[in-house]
Amino acid sequence: MHNLTVEEQRTISRYLADSRGPLEFFLQYAIYFVPSLVFALYGIWKADFVAVTLAYAVLFGLVLYLLNRQARANPIFRSAIAKLVEGRDSPGDEAAKPVANPSK
DSSP states (O other), rough: TTOOOOOHHHHHHHHHHOOHHHHHHHHHHHHHHHHHHHHHHHHHTTTOOHHHHHHHHHHHHHHHHHHHHHHHHHHHHHHHHHHHHHHHSSSSSSGGSOSOOOTT
């Protein structure tokens, strides 16, 4: 893939290979937040402040983890896309440019 680093190639490949639908995407992350949510609801039902606080701390930790993961992946993805766009705009790459009138 053009002049991409190995890490950029892996990032692009992972993105292109991801064919999950919305339900599958939701279920992938449900394993993280559903137990905390259930624990929080139990804490509310039993009026247990410690349970609610613990559930919130777990959810907060999950959000921090996901934000950190996204923050690490974004620069790599942006770099790879920028290189691909720059490579496409080169003068010798006529196939990447749109055809003005294909019927002529």
